[in-house]
Amino acid sequence: MIEDRSQMTGSLGLVVIDHLPEIDRRVKEVGDLLGLGALLARKPSALSGGQRQRVALGRAMVREPMVFLFDEPLSNLDAALRVNTRNELIKQHHRLGSTMIYVTHDQVEAMTMGTRICVMNGGKVAQIGAPLDVYWEPADTFVARFLGSPPMNLFTAPLRGGPDGFLLDEGAFHAPLIRWSAAALAPFAERKITFGVRAEDLHLDPAAAGEGLRGRIRGKAFAIEPLGAETLVVLETPLGECTARLPRNVRVRPGDEVDLAFAASAAYLFDVETGRAIPGERTAQGALAAARGLQ
Structure with missing residues (x-):
């Protein structure tokens, strides 16, 4: 059991300290949320790109920090898993009350996950505001076509x-x-x-x-x-x-x-x-x- 516990935690890149039950609990909980429950004993080399992306996401979630910085964390996931993981991140955000800065090219993620969004064009800020405010009152043609499908x-x-x-x-x-x-x-x-x-x-x-x-x-x-x-x-x-x-x-x-x-x-x-x-x-x-x- 100790060996299994060590492997599960190791897969998420965490250091085991006396095999604390709390670490076990968090790793298992996050692993299940991200669909990694059956993969926790595997080494990174045995995981696909999408699985590795979820592992990286899980490592951040297990730590429960005050501030999360995500850079397109769902880009390699298939459509169904992307929706499920997105919903789990929203739940995590509400549960922890932590600040999440989330970089994405996916307008659905921006509209559904953000309390405020910042649309950037060529490295410059085009508009900042609440999602629906930006959607209904775009500052320019770039924002108008960026948010909305079809544009x-x-x-x-x-x-x-x-x-x-x-x-x-x-x-x-x-x-x-x-x-x-x-x-x-x-x-x-x-x-x-x-x-x-x-x-x-x-x-x-x-x-x-x-x-x-x-x-x-x-x-x-x-x-x-x-x-x-x-x-x-x-x-x-x-x-x-x-x-x-x-x-x-x-x-x-x-x-x-x-x-x-x-x-x-x-x-x-x-x-x-x-x-x-x-x-x-x-x-x-x-x-x-x-x-x-x-x-």
């Missing part, structure tokens, strides 16, 4: 003024701009501007876009991606590709002409030259998340 649809079109205010209107594309004051948009009048709308805010049924002013996008479907719970429909429009997240039972075929509607309050605008968001009123979703205390 935010972005189009470039001239900003035009009319009797009812500014709008984007390019035939198959019409977007009333109600989140911004005339003063905020005046510097961009008759110039090209980047417009954004998320895939989940596009609807086949205009009523689904809610009451109030709506925009529309028309295009030809060329890719249909049924995912079970939902269907992604990719359109070719005069301004570029556009992806919509639609109900699973949607009846759209490649080659169909499709009209999509969106709430004007769900639109985003960015400066073409800098990529920075043009400040306006909060999106309806962002305001709702703030009201619910999710930001």
Whole structure:
């Protein structure tokens, strides 16, 4: 028994001190959480890359430090194990109350695990905030496309003024701009501007876009991606590709002409030259998340 205990602890890179029962308990507990229970007696050379990654994760978890620093700890795990391990890390975080700094390229990990996230672009901080705040109110086009799957649809079109205010209107594309004051948009009048709308805010049924002013996008479907719970429909429009997240039972075929509607309050605008968001009123979703205390 002493030999087995020593091997289990050795696999996680810990020093055995008088074979303390507490060390045994922690090693076994963490090993089971990470799916390593049957592998604790093995040497590192006998483990796969994904197993070694979990061992490294386990070594940190067993110590229960005040601060964890993780650098893509789940990157070599398969999809199912990644989800399970992610959930266990969240539980560990709540149990210990320790600070966790977690580096990842996986937006799902960032959104689900972080109380605050820092999005970096080229080694520079692009935006810091609560996950939903960053998602609904991106600071620039990089953040807008980094968070979200599929990424935010972005189009470039001239900003035009009319009797009812500014709008984007390019035939198959019409977007009333109600989140911004005339003063905020005046510097961009008759110039090209980047417009954004998320895939989940596009609807086949205009009523689904809610009451109030709506925009529309028309295009030809060329890719249909049924995912079970939902269907992604990719359109070719005069301004570029556009992806919509639609109900699973949607009846759209490649080659169909499709009209999509969106709430004007769900639109985003960015400066073409800098990529920075043009400040306006909060999106309806962002305001709702703030009201619910999710930001």
